Amino acid sequence: MTIRSLILFLLLLAVNPFTEASVWAASVLKAINRSDESTYWQLYLHFDQLPGFQLSTNGRRVDVELLDTTPDPFLPSLAVDDKMIKATSNTLKTKTILSLYFRYPPQKVTAESNKETAMLLLDVLLGNQLSASYPELSTKLQGVSVVKRAGGDALNPVNISPYANNWPSFFTDYEAPLSIKPPPAFHLPPFPLASALAPDGPLTAWLPEEIQTLASNGKWNQVSQLLREQVALQPDERLKERLVLTYAEALVRAEVYREPYFLLQRIMIQYPDSLLADLAHVLLIYQQATRGDQINAYYELDGLLKKMGQKAPFTDSLPLLLAELALVAGRTVDAEKQLAGMHPAQDTPLWFLRLMRQADLLYVTNEKVKALTAYLNLAARTPMLAADPMSLAFFSDCLYAAKRFPEAAKRYMLLADLLNNRPDQDMALFRAAMAHLRTPATEKKARIDFQQIQDAFGQSEGGVRALIKQTDLDFAAKRIPPQEALSVYGKYAAAGDAIALREEALFKQALVNALSEEHAPSVSQCMELLRGFQSGNLRTEATALLIQQLPSVIQQLVKEGEYIKALVLAKQNKKIFARGWLDPNLLFDLARAYEHLDMADQAAQTYQYLFEVTDEGHKEKIYLPLLQSLFAAGGYLQIQEYADRYHLRYPNGPNRAPVLLIKARALYASGQADKAIKVMTAANSPRLPELELLKGRIFFESGQWRKAIETLEQPDVRRMLAQHSMLLALAEAYFQDGKDEQAAPLFQQLASGENGGEQARYRLAQIEAKKENKQQALNLFKELAEKGKDPLWTKLAREAAAILDMQQR
Numbered sequence: 001m002t003i004r005s006l007i008l009f010l011l012l013l014a015v016n017p018f019t020e021a022s023v024w025a026a027s028v029l030k031a032i033n034r035s036d037e038s039t040y041w042q043l044y045l046h047f048d049q050l051p052g053f054q055l056s057t058n059g060r061r062v063d064v065e066l067l068d069t070t071p072d073p074f075l076p077s078l079a080v081d082d083k084m085i086k087a088t089s090n091t092l093k094t095k096t097i098l099s100l101y102f103r104y105p106p107q108k109v110t111a112e113s114n115k116e117t118a119m120l121l122l123d124v125l126l127g128n129q130l131s132a133s134y135p136e137l138s139t140k141l142q143g144v145s146v147v148k149r150a151g152g153d154a155l156n157p158v159n160i161s162p163y164a165n166n167w168p169s170f171f172t173d174y175e176a177p178l179s180i181k182p183p184p185a186f187h188l189p190p191f192p193l194a195s196a197l198a199p200d201g202p203l204t205a206w207l208p209e210e211i212q213t214l215a216s217n218g219k220w221n222q223v224s225q226l227l228r229e230q231v232a233l234q235p236d237e238r239l240k241e242r243l244v245l246t247y248a249e250a251l252v253r254a255e256v257y258r259e260p261y262f263l264l265q266r267i268m269i270q271y272p273d274s275l276l277a278d279l280a281h282v283l284l285i286y287q288q289a290t291r292g293d294q295i296n297a298y299y300e301l302d303g304l305l306k307k308m309g310q311k312a313p314f315t316d317s318l319p320l321l322l323a324e325l326a327l328v329a330g331r332t333v334d335a336e337k338q339l340a341g342m343h344p345a346q347d348t349p350l351w352f353l354r355l356m357r358q359a360d361l362l363y364v365t366n367e368k369v370k371a372l373t374a375y376l377n378l379a380a381r382t383p384m385l386a387a388d389p390m391s392l393a394f395f396s397d398c399l400y401a402a403k404r405f406p407e408a409a410k411r412y413m414l415l416a417d418l419l420n421n422r423p424d425q426d427m428a429l430f431r432a433a434m435a436h437l438r439t440p441a442t443e444k445k446a447r448i449d450f451q452q453i454q455d456a457f458g459q460s461e462g463g464v465r466a467l468i469k470q471t472d473l474d475f476a477a478k479r480i481p482p483q484e485a486l487s488v489y490g491k492y493a494a495a496g497d498a499i500a501l502r503e504e505a506l507f508k509q510a511l512v513n514a515l516s517e518e519h520a521p522s523v524s525q526c527m528e529l530l531r532g533f534q535s536g537n538l539r540t541e542a543t544a545l546l547i548q549q550l551p552s553v554i555q556q557l558v559k560e561g562e563y564i565k566a567l568v569l570a571k572q573n574k575k576i577f578a579r580g581w582l583d584p585n586l587l588f589d590l591a592r593a594y595e596h597l598d599m600a601d602q603a604a605q606t607y608q609y610l611f612e613v614t615d616e617g618h619k620e621k622i623y624l625p626l627l628q629s630l631f632a633a634g635g636y637l638q639i640q641e642y643a644d645r646y647h648l649r650y651p652n653g654p655n656r657a658p659v660l661l662i663k664a665r666a667l668y669a670s671g672q673a674d675k676a677i678k679v680m681t682a683a684n685s686p687r688l689p690e691l692e693l694l695k696g697r698i699f700f701e702s703g704q705w706r707k708a709i710e711t712l713e714q715p716d717v718r719r720m721l722a723q724h725s726m727l728l729a730l731a732e733a734y735f736q737d738g739k740d741e742q743a744a745p746l747f748q749q750l751a752s753g754e755n756g757g758e759q760a761r762y763r764l765a766q767i768e769a770k771k772e773n774k775q776q777a778l779n780l781f782k783e784l785a786e787k788g789k790d791p792l793w794t795k796l797a798r799e800a801a802a803i804l805d806m807q808q809r
Contacts, residue, residue, distance in 0.1 A: 426462025
C-alpha cells in the first residue's frame with residue numbers, strides 16, 4: 001500500500017505543471033482564476049493562508065515569487081491566448097515562482113492582497129502596439145490604449161442603409177429591382193437563304209421581282225402565298241427545291257410555326273449532308289430561338305457552324321445570330337468572341353446591328369455607363385434601336401439608371417408599343433410611369449398612369465407594382481390610414497407572384513407598423529423577412545429597422561413580466577448582439593429577465609459578458625447586479641474575486657458597502673464564517689445594518705453571546721430582526737448570557753408564532769423555573785408537551801415536566 005501511494009504521488013508530480021512540491025510549505029496555492037477586460041487582465045491566486053510575495057517585471061515577463069508556498073497537486077495549468085502567450089512555474093524548496101509572458105510588455109502591473117480571504121490579485125494593464133512602440137509616452141501618460149475603430153459601426157446596417165435616418169422616404173424613394181428582358185429581334189441572313197445554293201445565278205431567274213419587293217417591305221404572308229403558287233408552277237426540280245426552302249423561310253419570318261416546322265424537317269431528311277439541309281436547319285434553329293428556347297438553339301447553331309466549317313455561307317450573318325443566342329443564353333464570353341470576329345462593311349445594317357449587340361453585351365455585363373454611351377451614339381445614327389425589344393429595353397434602363405427620366409419615359413413608351421399584347425408590356429408602362437413620377441413636370445401624370453396600369457393589367461406584375469406604388473404615395477402623403485396601407489401590403493406579402501414584390505410588401509408592412517409605433521409586430525415582420533428572403537434586396541433595411549426597435553420591444557416585455565418571450569426574442573437575434581449592433585445596456589434587461597426566472601447562472605453570464613462589451617467608464621454599475629446573480633447561482637469564489645476587483649478599481653465607489661455585504665455573505669455561505677468576520681471587522685469596512693446583522697448571526701452561531709448581543713441590540717439592527725428571523729437569536733443570546741429579564745419579553749413575543757415559538761415557550765418555562773415559580777413552570781412544560789408539534793421541544797418539555805413533578809412530590 002505504501003509503494004502504491006508513493007507511485008501515485010510521483011505520477012502527480014510528473015503531470016502537474018507545478019513540480020517539486022514542498023510538503024512542508026506554510027501556504028498552499030489552492031486555485032488560480034483569471035479574468036479579462038478590454039485593457040486589463042487579472043489573475044486571482046487563492047491560498048489556504050496568504051503567503052509573502054514579491055513581484056517583478058522584465059519586458060514581456062512578469063514573475064510572481066510566492067514565499068514558502070507550494071501548489072495543490074491537482075491545480076490545473078493556466079490557459080494561454082493572444083494576450084498572455086505563455087505561463088510557467090518553478091517550485092523550489094522555499095518558494096514557488098510563477099512566470100507569465102505577455103504578447104506586449106505590460107504597461108503597469110500591481111498586486112493587491114487580502115489577508116482575510118487569503119487571496120492575491122495580480123492586476124495587469126495590458127500593453128499594445130502603441131505602448132510597445134512608444135514606452136516613454138506610456139510611462140508619462142500612465143498607460144495608453146489603442147483606440148478601437150468602429151469596425152462594427154461601419155458594417156452596421158443602421159449606418160449602411162440610406163433610409164434608416166428617414167424611414168418615410170423609403171416609400172417615395174425605394175424601387176424594387178425591375179428586370180425587363182424581352183427577347184431580341186433575332187437576325188437572319190438576307191432573304192432568301194436559298195440564294196447561297198449552287199449554281200449561282202440571277203435571283204430573278206427563280207424568284208419574281210414582285211416577291212422580292214414584298215419581302216423587302218416585310219409582307220411575309222403575301223410572300224408565302226405567292227411562293228406557294230410558284231412551287232406548284234415550277235417544273236425545274238432544282239429551282240423547286242429553292243422555292244420550297246424559300247416558302248418555308250417566308251412562313252418562319254411570318255411567325256407561322258407548324259407548317260414550316262414539318263416542311264423543314266422533311267427537307268433535312270430528304271437532302272441529308274447538303275447545304276440545303278443545313279439552311280433548313282438554320283431556319284429551324286431560328287424558329288426554336290424565337291419561341292423561347294435560346295439556350296438549346298445556341299448549342300445547335302454552334303454545332304452546325306462547326307460542322308459546316310469554311311463552307312458556311314453568310315460569314316457575318318450567321319456568327320451574328322450565334323452571338324445573339326449566346327448573349328441571351330448568358331454566354332457573354334462566347335458572344336464577345338463572335339462579335340469580335342465579324343467584319344461587316346461600315347455603315348451597313350449589319351455593321352449597325354453588330355454595334356447594337358456590342359452595346360447589349362456591355363449592358364449584360366453590368367457596364368451600364370459604357371452601354372449608355374454606345375446606345376446614344378447608335379440612336380443618333382440609326383432607327384434600329386426602336387425596332388429591337390431587347391436593345392430598347394436595355395437602352396431605356398440605362399437612361400433610367402442615369403436619372404435621365406424624361407428620355408427614359410419616351411423610350412419606355414416606345415417599348416410598350418413594341419410589346420403590345422406581349423409579355424412585359426405592363427412592366428414597360430410601369431417603368432414609364434415611374435420615369436414620369438421622377439420628373440417634376442409630369443409627376444401628376446404619373447398618378448393617372450398608375451391607375452390606368454392597374455385597370456388594364458390587374459394582377460400582373462406591372463399592375464401590382466402600380467398599386468403598391470400608388471399606396472406608397474398615398475400613405476407617405478397621409479391620404480390613407482395605416483390600416484389601409486397594411487391591408488394592401490399584407491395581401492401581396494403573402495400572395496405576390498414575384499419574390500421581390502413579396503419582400504418589398506412585407507418590409508413595408510413592418511415599416512408602417514414601426515412608424516405607427518406598433519413595434520412588436522414590426523419586429524416580428526422584420527425577422528420573418530430575414531428568415532424568408534435569404535438573398536433578398538431589403539435585408540440591410542430589415543436588419544436596420546430591427547436593430548432600432550428590438551431594445552424597446554425587449555424592454556417592454558421585461559416590464560410586462562413576459563421574461564420568457566423577452567429571452568426567446570433576444571436568442572433569436574443573438575447575431576445582432578454578437579456583432580455589437582445593439583446598446584449593451586439592453587443586456588441589463590435580459591439579465592433581469594433571467595433573474596426573474598430564477599436562471600441565476602445565465603444572468604451571471606450575461607453580466608460577465610457586459611464586462612467585455614462595455615467601455616471602462618460604465619463598468620462600475622455592472623458589479624453589483626453581477627455579484628447578486630453570482631450569489632444566487634452559488635458562485636461564491638467568483639464573488640470574492642469580483643468584489644476585490646471592485647474595491648481595487650473603485651475604492652470610494654458608490655456600491656462599496658453593498659459589494660462588501662455580498663462578499664461577506666458569500667464567505668459565510670461557503671462555510672468561511674471566520675473570514676467573513678475578518679472582512680466585516682476590518683478597519684476600512686463600512687458600517688451597514690445588513691453587515692451588522694450578518695455579523696450578529698455569525699457571533700450567535702459560534703456561541704459568542706456577548707458579541708452577538710452587542711451587535712444585534714443596536715437600534716438600527718434591532719429594527720430588522722423580526723424581518724430577518726433573527727429575533728429568536730437575540731433572545732437566545734440573552735438567555736445563554738444569563739440575561740433573563742431581557743430575554744423573557746422577546747420569548748413572549750415569539751411564543752405565539754410558528755417560527756421558534758416552541759423554543760420560546762420552553763425558554764419561558766425555564767425562566768419561570770429559575771424564579772422558583774415551579775407550578776407556573778410545570779404548567780408551561782406540560783402545555784408544551786401536550787400541544788407542541790416539534791419533537792425536540794416536546795420531548796424536552798416532557799422530561800422537564802417529569803422532573804418538576806417529582807420535585808413537588
